[in-house]
Structures are given as structure tokens and as C-alpha cells.
Amino acid sequence: PALLRPPKGASLREYQMTGLNWMVSLYNNHLNGILADEMGLGKTVQVMALIAYLMEHKSNCGPHLIIVPNAVMVNWKSELLQWLPTVRCVFYVGAREERARLFATDVAPALFNVLVTTYEFIMRDRSKLSKLDWKYIIIDEAQRLKERLQAVTR
Template identity: 40%
Template sequence: MADQRILVSATEVDELGAIKVLNMIKFYEILLNHDKGIQGKMRDYQLVGLNWLIRLYENGINGIQADEMGLGKTLQTISLLGYLHEFRGIKGPHMVVAPKSTLGKWMNEIRRFCHVLRAIKFLGNPDERRHIRDELLVCREV
């Protein structure tokens, strides 16, 4: 494959354990080749952002993405959730808090880019939200 970008740089390989490097490389393979993985191709700066998010997770640190609109924060976040699902066995539930005006976009992007994630919009009157919470947000083993 001509374009072999990986999620870690050469200088980071020595700082990380071999297992973590292999997981990140394996996750990159999912980005391109796996039916359940991310459907699409990320730009170099998006891979850097995804690597940063994974490193935050690996070190138990919280972070926030804040840059110009249209640079792929949604895809990077979905990719992180895909990584957690496929390589850490963390299937959720996860909560993405976003403006109401962007909820439809988030739902579409999750369906488009990562089929393995089950997205549920937590929106409605109190009775509808109670139903969503009690019936749809329950993690069930399949």
C-alpha cells in the first residue's frame, strides 16, 4: 500500500510500549480495511488529532478539541469511539454533547463512518427521554 501513515511518529515509538504501538497500527489498518471500522480516509492532521485523543485516553487525561470548523473533529471523535469499541472492548454507552442543531449531522456521520457504533439521539419531552434512557440506552450483550 503506497500511503502507509501510522498513528504514532518514530519518536513516540520509544516512549510507548510495543503493545500500544501495535494497537495503534492495527487500528490504522481498521481505518482503511475493516468492514466494521471507519469508512473513509482521514487526512494527516486528522490522524494526528486521533492519535492525540488516543494518547489522552491511554494516560487517563481529559481533553477538548477546539479548532476551526470543518477540520474533522466529528470524524476524529467517532474514530476514537470506534477505537475504544474495537480495541479496548469499551462498547459504551458514550455521550456526545452537542448543540441541538448538529444532532442530525452527528447521527448521519456515525452511520456513515462507523457502522459498529449504535447511536441514539437523547432528545424529547420528559416521557420520551425516560423511555430512551430506560429502554434504548441499556447495554445489552448480543
């Protein structure tokens, strides 16, 4: 996709293109899926390629939601800004006041394509965030949701 701006010398590898095509097939067939490549093989980049594809070829500009563990938020931000520099991203983190400001200025008026947040903040602000009509939801390290739910029910 043209929206995808790989760093100089970088490009999607063949297995990443296969993963992208598989995710596009899931989207076209209204199915969910788990991209379970090994760590370090570029799942984040494949997801960004999917977002670029949806925006360019499906006229699906969002809003898209990406939920990530806190430990990888900085990496997601860096990668999104590098690979999708023209896509409007909101990084929904910070103190309650900062999130309230982001919600009022960017989220509620829908001035974004992608919102990235953590498990913690999606739970804290679920009453507001659940009202949005998310076009696509991506959950990084989804197995942690199960662990988190088990911890809550104990």
C-alpha cells in the same frame, strides 16, 4: 479502525490521524483534552475514529456520552450512522415521554454503545443520566457550557 466505515472515497487525512493519535495518547494516560481544530476540519470524524479505536483496541464498548448543541444534532446523527453503522447509538432527544421511553428501553438496560444528546436534555434529565457509568464523555463546542452556566447564574 475497522469499525470506521468512511463513505466511498473518504478517509482520515493525515492531520486527522495526528488528532486521533493525540486523543488515544490522552486516553492511555488518563488525561482530558480539547480538540481545537478549526471549524470544518473534521473533528466529528476524529471523535468517531476514537470511539471505533476504543471499541476495537481497548475493549471499551461504552457507554460513551456525546453532548452536542441542538443545532448540530442532525449532523452528528447522520455522521455516526454513516461512519459507525455497526455501533449501537441512542439519540436521546424529543419530548419527555419519548426520552422516558428511550431511557426505559435502551439506556437503563445498557443496550447501546454511544448516547448522543443535547445540553438541554443532559440538564433536564441529569438525575437519571448521571447515574450511568460513562466510559468516555465528549462535549462538542464545550465553550457553550461555560456560556450556559454563566446565563444560569445571572
